[in-house]
Amino acid sequence: MRPNLWIDELAELVPPATLFREQVDLLSFTRDTSPVPAGEPEVAVRPSDADGVAEVLRFAKRRAVPVYVRGAGSMYAGGAVPHKGGIVLDMTALDGIVDIDIRRGLVVVEPAVRFGALLKALKPLGYTIGIVPLTGAAGTVGGAVSAHALGTGSPKFQSMGDQIAGLEVVLADGARVRTGSAASRQAGFFQRYCIGPDLTGLFLGADSTMGVITKIALWLHRLPEHVETLCLGFPDSPSGAAFLSAMQGAELTRNTWYGAIYEEGAIVGRVGAARPDIPRETLPAVCVALDLGGEAPDVDRDRDRLVALARDHGGDRFDVFDEVFFRSMRRDHTLWYSFAGYFTRSRCSLLMASLPCETLPALFDRVKEWRAKYTEYVWGTGIVLCRRGVHGAVIAFYDEESQWDAVQPVFVDVMNEMTAMGCVPYKPGKIWADAIRSYPEYFDLLGRIKKTLDPDGTLGPGNLGL
Amino acid sequence: MTTLGRDTLPHIAAFEENLYHCASCNYCVDAVWDEWGIDHVCPTLLHHSPAHGYSGKGYIAAARAWFEGAVLDPMVLAERAFTCTTCGNCEEVCPIGMRPMHVARALRAELADRGHAPAHALRLRDAAMAADGRRAWADGLEGDAGAATGLIAGCANSDLEVAEARAAFRLLRAGGVPIRALADAPAGGALAALGFTREAAAQRADLDRHLTEAGIAKVAVVGAEFLAHLAGGEAADAPPAESVLETIASAVAEGRLRLTPRSDNPPPGSVGYLDPCHLTKKAHGLAGRNLGAVARDLLARLGVTVVEPAAAPRFQVCCGAAGGMPDAQPEAAARMARARLDEFGARGAALVVTAGPLCAAHLERSAEAGGPAVRGLYGFLLDHFDAMPGSAQG
Numbered sequence: 001m002r003p004n005l006w007i008d009e010l011a012e013l014v015p016p017a018t019l020f021r022e023q024v025d026l027l028s029f030t031r032d033t034s035p036v037p038a039g040e041p042e043v044a045v046r047p048s049d050a051d052g053v054a055e056v057l058r059f060a061k062r063r064a065v066p067v068y069v070r071g072a073g074s075m076y077a078g079g080a081v082p083h084k085g086g087i088v089l090d091m092t093a094l095d096g097i098v099d100i101d102i103r104r105g106l107v108v109v110e111p112a113v114r115f116g117a118l119l120k121a122l123k124p125l126g127y128t129i130g131i132v133p134l135t136g137a138a139g140t141v142g143g144a145v146s147a148h149a150l151g152t153g154s155p156k157f158q159s160m161g162d163q164i165a166g167l168e169v170v171l172a173d174g175a176r177v178r179t180g181s182a183a184s185r186q187a188g189f190f191q192r193y194c195i196g197p198d199l200t201g202l203f204l205g206a207d208s209t210m211g212v213i214t215k216i217a218l219w220l221h222r223l224p225e226h227v228e229t230l231c232l233g234f235p236d237s238p239s240g241a242a243f244l245s246a247m248q249g250a251e252l253t254r255n256t257w258y259g260a261i262y263e264e265g266a267i268v269g270r271v272g273a274a275r276p277d278i279p280r281e282t283l284p285a286v287c288v289a290l291d292l293g294g295e296a297p298d299v300d301r302d303r304d305r306l307v308a309l310a311r312d313h314g315g316d317r318f319d320v321f322d323e324v325f326f327r328s329m330r331r332d333h334t335l336w337y338s339f340a341g342y343f344t345r346s347r348c349s350l351l352m353a354s355l356p357c358e359t360l361p362a363l364f365d366r367v368k369e370w371r372a373k374y375t376e377y378v379w380g381t382g383i384v385l386c387r388r389g390v391h392g393a394v395i396a397f398y399d400e401e402s403q404w405d406a407v408q409p410v411f412v413d414v415m416n417e418m419t420a421m422g423c424v425p426y427k428p429g430k431i432w433a434d435a436i437r438s439y440p441e442y443f444d445l446l447g448r449i450k451k452t453l454d455p456d457g458t459l460g461p462g463n464l465g466l
Numbered sequence: 467m468t469t470l471g472r473d474t475l476p477h478i479a480a481f482e483e484n485l486y487h488c489a490s491c492n493y494c495v496d497a498v499w500d501e502w503g504i505d506h507v508c509p510t511l512l513h514h515s516p517a518h519g520y521s522g523k524g525y526i527a528a529a530r531a532w533f534e535g536a537v538l539d540p541m542v543l544a545e546r547a548f549t550c551t552t553c554g555n556c557e558e559v560c561p562i563g564m565r566p567m568h569v570a571r572a573l574r575a576e577l578a579d580r581g582h583a584p585a586h587a588l589r590l591r592d593a594a595m596a597a598d599g600r601r602a603w604a605d606g607l608e609g610d611a612g613a614a615t616g617l618i619a620g621c622a623n624s625d626l627e628v629a630e631a632r633a634a635f636r637l638l639r640a641g642g643v644p645i646r647a648l649a650d651a652p653a654g655g656a657l658a659a660l661g662f663t664r665e666a667a668a669q670r671a672d673l674d675r676h677l678t679e680a681g682i683a684k685v686a687v688v689g690a691e692f693l694a695h696l697a698g699g700e701a702a703d704a705p706p707a708e709s710v711l712e713t714i715a716s717a718v719a720e721g722r723l724r725l726t727p728r729s730d731n732p733p734p735g736s737v738g739y740l741d742p743c744h745l746t747k748k749a750h751g752l753a754g755r756n757l758g759a760v761a762r763d764l765l766a767r768l769g770v771t772v773v774e775p776a777a778a779p780r781f782q783v784c785c786g787a788a789g790g791m792p793d794a795q796p797e798a799a800a801r802m803a804r805a806r807l808d809e810f811g812a813r814g815a816a817l818v819v820t821a822g823p824l825c826a827a828h829l830e831r832s833a834e835a836g837g838p839a840v841r842g843l844y845g846f847l848l849d850h851f852d853a854m855p856g857s858a859q860g
């Protein structure tokens with residue numbers, strides 16, 4: 001245990017069982033799932049309610065100690081990495097489901113409720129929530145809200161933030177505020193856009209730089225009564241991208257709960273392993289894999305329209321991919337459980353960006369170039385369909401033990417190329433800090449808001465480049 | 467990355483790849499996923515302390531820091547590493563196949579090698595190495611003198627659940643299984659779990675010698691930890707080992723052993739079945755034998771309905787019996803047991819049975835405070851059924 005006067009002082013303020021200062025206990029808080037270098041937290045505190053959060057924030061402000069908020073720590077961008085030391089605010093004791101309000105169509109949760117626990121509670125009632133990330137078994141709702149989650153629900157609902165009816169937030173000075181209609185104690189959560197500007201949005205994807213979320217109101221949705229999968233193959237990426245734009249333009253995402261776009265390497269790998277009898281040259285270059293859900297007649301109609309639209313764009317059904325991979329991944333829930341297989345090979349980076357559909361072919365081309373240029377790493381993509389555009393991850397697999405130092409500048413080069421071609425950082429955290437600073441007007445406004453809400457800069461220093 | 471420990475930390479070095487592959491996803495800390503039957507993960511975090519130093523990823527992080535030359539407080543590290551039930555649920559849920567429980571055991575071994583094993587672990591080591599009383603379980607049991615199969619009780623049975631081992635012997639004999647009771651035959655499983663690898667290896671060598679001298683070619687094992695150590699791939703060149711559970715179940719299924727309900731003590735209509743972690747989780751190497759299904763099938767054949775717990779068998783949270791937990795943290799271990807009993811009680815089970823003698827002994831102690839009663843599976847069978855040779859024996 002390290003002697004430290006401010007930690008001793010903090011220890012006087014919080015229940016002993018909620019403060020962790022042994023080095024062995026703090027080692028788990030040094031990293032998240034990103035390739036952002038480890039930080040060295042000096043203490044971790046695990047408050048059990050919003051008052052406890054406020055107590056820690058007031059102390060941190062008074063003593064000018066950095067605070068890094070943490071849920072499961074399974075994000076891909078380093079937001080939870082305490083690279084300036086200080087306090088890790090471990091939110092995992094705030095894991096309750098506060099209220100399931102069927103009448104209002106929303107559920108209010110504490111931030112560290114795990115998606116798996118929330119879905120388990122909602123399922124018997126016939127409900128679900130809009131966005132569920134692939135880390136859902138262990139991932140927390142608060143982490144997902146703070147870092148722009150995506151995954152199941154992205155085609156139908158776009159982003160995690162679009163599913164938020166309002167928040168309760170503790171600000172850097174310990175003040176507690178509710179956003180949206182819940183600013184009125186009499187009204188409570190039911191409407192996000194009211195009173196004035198959308199203050200909820202200040203805290204979405206903010207990686208706790210603006211405040212610490214202590215309650216989240218999420219919209220409820222009926223579980224779809226009928227589900228099925230559909231895979232469509234395209235001869236090249238421009239025709240696949242044109243199909244995606246047309247699909248979104250025709251609002252054919254209404255009954256699409258998940259969609260992924262696979263490039264040639266993934267197609268050859270999956271089909272080649274399961275069906276070596278199929279000649280490689282007959283496989284499509286791009287696959288759009290969709291998980292449809294809704295009322296059966298609606299799904300029937302959408303499926304037929306999607307197939308027709310694919311044919312209009314030079315594509316067709318690609319049932320083999322569905323049979324050998326996609327259907328089982330979705331129906332057996334291996335997507336969540338297997339961590340999408342991303343990390344099975346080795347540690348990897350997921351450099352996550354948003355991009356318009358028409359940029360996708362250029363990204364695929366660039367990934368091929370990186371494969372040729374950086375042969376010491378294995379490259380892949382993870383592209384998730386949204387209601388508009390796509391969220392795309394460029395994935396680089398590396399051996400952390402032997403390639404750590406060498407891979408860091410490669411990530412920088414790749415991210416620079418991605419932003420230059422019009423990919424926009426999606427997961428915030430620290431990994432895209434330089435890119436965020438490269439949007440000067442945006443960054444200036446962000447900084448001014450930060451200065452107002454957290455003038456001492458105690459909340460998540462380094463996140464979002466702040 | 468500096469890898470100072472490659473030459474100096476051999477037990478950790480055996481899991482070097484894990485240190486640099488763990489994605490820090492937090493599944494081993496806690497997870498809930500209904501479709502897979504995952505309903506929380508780590509008993510130590512749930513019932514002892516939420517400090518991540520006790521978690522699977524915490525063990526990996528500590529091992530990596532040590533491996534890279536960090537100076538960690540050995541007493542603090544030992545307290546964390548030895549406060550693990552070694553149930554293996556962290557390995558069961560890990561989406562990418564990491565082995566945090568084995569890393570915890572590697573930490574134990576490194577610490578033990580350096581004289582940092584805690585007092586409770588040293589007491590358990592001394593008890594595991596003492597032969598006193600270990601013979602008692604087989605007193606008066608007559609087997610087949612020339613049988614090539616030896617029945618081994620396991621440490622837990624010979625020390626804690628003597629009646630369970632003797633019940634297993636009687637069931638095997640009633641089923642016409644040619645067998646000899648082998649007293650005083652530890653394999654080193656308990657010592658290996660505690661990190662005393664040299665002592666475990668010595669016990670294992672003693673067992674081999676003992677079996678050779680006795681002319682035993684195959685062993686049938688009652689103890690779950692023993693079976694996992696011997697048959698689960700942890701012990702190289704182990705003699706063939708079968709579970710008594712499998713032997714008894716197949717004897718019933720094939721008509722060699724007839725179990726008829728006793729009129730003076732008929733079986734309950736339903737019981738909770740607790741899957742011992744050693745027999746169930748892949749970390750212990752026996753998951754492929756599906757022994758939980760064997761037990762359930764046996765009970766179903768006997769007309770007993772099994773009350774299932776909240777989680778799927780492979781993901782059940784440990785009752786706190788193993789890994790030295792009852793000695794390391796008795797209050798936390800009791801809370802772990804209480805949680806499991808309450809879970810079964812809430813689902814309507816008045817009796818919980820298990821094929822794990824360590825689990826049975828530990829749960830029995832907690833059951834004294836109320837809730838469902840607890841019985842070892844073989845004792846349960848003899849309590850409620852008359853065991854007779856079946857017609858298939860001729």
